[in-house]
Amino acid sequence: MAEVKTREKRILWIVSIPMALLALSAVYPVFFAINAALKTRKGYVLDRFGLTTNPTFVNFSQAWNQSRLSEYFTNSVVVTVGAVLVLLVVASMAGFALAVLRFRGRRVIFMIILVSLMIPVQVVLVPFYRTMIGLNLIDSRPGLIIAYTAFFLPFSVYLMTAFYARLPRELFEAAQIDGANLLRVWWHIMLPMGKPALVTLGILNTLYCWNDVLISLLVLQDQRTLMVGIAALRGEYTTNVPLLAAGICLAAAPIVLIYVIFQRQIVNGIAVGAVKG
Amino acid sequence: MTETLPATAAKRRKATAAAHADPGSRGIERLAYLFVLPALALVVVFRIIPLIWGLGYSFTDYDGMSAPRFVGLDNYIGIAHDPVFLDSLVNMLILLATLPIWIGLPLVLAILIHQGVPGGKIFRAVYFFPAVLSSVIVGAIFNVLLRYDGSFNLFLKALGFSAVDWLGNSSTALFSLIAVQLWSTFGMSLLIFIAGLSTVSSEMLEAAKLDGAKLMQTWWYIVIPSIRPIIEFAAVVTTIGMLTSMFGLIYVLTAGGPGTSTILPEFLIWLEQGKMNRPGYASAISMVLFVMMAGLAAIQIRIMSRNADI
Structure with missing residues (x-):
């Protein structure tokens, strides 16, 4: 028995070496981008891979000011914050009704929302675009907020409904839910009780909105979000890698920060739906 | 997972009984609709109706300007003879054929981490890190790394291999795209998988070890079968992702090229609706994509609604 244990230990130690190499590969690209962003254009051409000896921030200021990233950054922040707030309110209201309240068509409505999960934006690209034009939502930040809400909503409603359904029912029965105080029950009981799920959803939806490119490309035309801006920068500055790298770092920084702070919530949120909670 | 089903049914019955005991449940019914209305309206207006509308477009010669004219199956006949669409299908099939790697690699790593590989917690955090980055960020960095004079070739040359123009060569571009996404x-x-493995009973594993089962045997005969539903779920979700989540990376890494070598149907839809200005034709491709993923999505939805316990 002990022999088996030590043999197993040894195997695990050996496999940890290729696993560590894979882990290095997972962080190398970001390291490369940071390192390149700190070099001057000439410095990069002379030595692309070596560690930067005298870091410069000129690329960051150029990307931020001349390449209009500051403007794109603002757009992304406004749209992401707006969409996440709307998503949380709408999903929590729907989750409350679907999980706690009893009304005819409850299951059908839940299924309609869940089924829309299988309609990604590519499948409805043309009519979705036409709908946005028809509702005068094209090229506006509120329009993009609504579009993000529509496309990221089904999963959020699913998670809130599943979360509320698992809370003990006595909680609501004690609250004497009737028509008059429904809104108050939602605000004073459901929102605070739903906090763990809302935090997870808030973070995941922040990632989705911030990282999106396709919906933003469709909805915004004269304006740009950060990811569309980076994609354009990639096309325009194929030779000026340090500038592109600086833009990449600026665009990725908020997400990296969120990942470092909220790793646990993100990790828990990913497995939702796959494993019974 | 199957043995939890009766418990679910019992809970459901209890919930229904409680529903009848709800005070004033008739009074709140109308207000309950107000609570689901915003969610329902958004989903119906921006997804369900467009889906039906798109099906209609796919039978027309709609060009985005003049009124659409009914052309029957012309668009579908057109895409069946369109070499670009057929290329995109072949590319998609190649991508789908790599599914075992997309499941096997994380599965093996998850089991190793679950079995307590040294540094497992760090590995888990680091491996997941690229997944939070936008495909635009990933694509833009790899566009530089995979150039002829990029880091990857430098690494290969250090190992004694010769450099390859990974993204500029139509025989390697698709594999580069797939590898970067993977x-x-x-x-x-x-x-x-790690979440699933945490539900596997450790007693069963210990018992197997006492019986002298080898490491690989316990994996194959105990660990993997016990998380089979989760592996199936991951396979379904991954396949759906292959069909519908590659746009960002294609857009930034290869733009579909060289030639048609990295065009997938979802990217072609975007090209046809925008650059080619053929929304009717694009809608037909959309419908083909929808049919391809509908069955998969139905499985995903069934698993999710079962796990939601409503």
Whole structure:
């Protein structure tokens, strides 16, 4: 028995070496981008891979000011914050009704929302675009907020409904839910009780909105979000890698920060739906 | 997972009984609709109606300007003879054929981490890290790394191989695209598998070890069968992702090229609706994509609604 244990230990130690190499590969690209962003254009051409000896921030200021990233950054922040707030309110209201309240068509409505999960934006690209034009939502930040809400909503409603359904029912029965105080029950009981799920959803939806490119490309035309801006920068500055790298770092920084702070919530949120909670 | 089903049914019955005991449940019914209305309206207006509308477009010669004219199956006949669409299908099939790697790699890593590989917690965090980055970020960095004079070739040359123009060569571009997407997203399945493995009873594993089962045997005969539903779920979600989540990376890494070598149907839809200005034709491709993923999505939805316990 002990022999088996030590043999197993040894195997695990050996496999940890290729696993560590894979882990290095997972962080190398970001390291490369940071390192390149700190070099001057000439410095990069002379030595692309070596560690930067005298870091410069000129690329960051150029990307931020001349390449209009500051403007794109603002757009992304406004749209992401707006969409996440709307998503949380709408999903929590729907989750409350679907999980706690009893009304005819409850299951059908839940299924309609869940089924829309299988309609990604590519499948409805043309009519979705036409709908946005028809509702005068094209090229506006509120329009993009609504579009993000529509496309990221089904999963959020699913998670809130599943979360509320698992809370003990006595909680609501004690609250004497009737028509008059429904809104108050939602605000004073459901929102605070739903906090763990809302935090997870808030973070995941922040990632989705911030990282999106396709919906933003469709909805915004004269304006740009950060990811569309980076994609354009990639096309325009194929030779000026340090500038592109600086833009990449600026665009990725908020997400990296969120990942470092909220790793646990993100990790828990990913497995939702796959494993019974 | 199957043995939890009766418990679910019992809970459901209890919930229904409680519903009848709800005070004033008739009074709140109308207000309950107000609570689901915003969610329902958004989903119906921006997804369900457009789906039906798109089906209608796919039978027309709609060009975005003049009124659409009914052309029957012309668009579908057109795409069946369109070499670009057929290329995109072949590319998609090649991508789908790599599914075992997309499942096997994270599965093996998840089991190793679950079995307590040294540094497992760090590995989990680091492997998942690329998955939080936008495909635009990943694509833009790899566009530089995979150039002829990029880091990857430098690494290969150090190992004694010769450099390859990974993205500029139509025989390697698709594999580069697939590899980059795999690299950046396998952490998702990894997390799902780790969550699933935490539900496997450790007594069963210990008993197997006492019986003298080898490491590989316990994996194959105990660990993997016990998380089979989760592996199936991950396979479905990964396949859906292959069909519908590659746009960002294609857009930034290869733009579909060289030639048609990295065009997938979802990217072609975007090209046809925008650059080619053929929304009717694009809608037909959309419908083909929808049919391809509908069955998969139905499985995903069934698993999710079962796990939601409503």
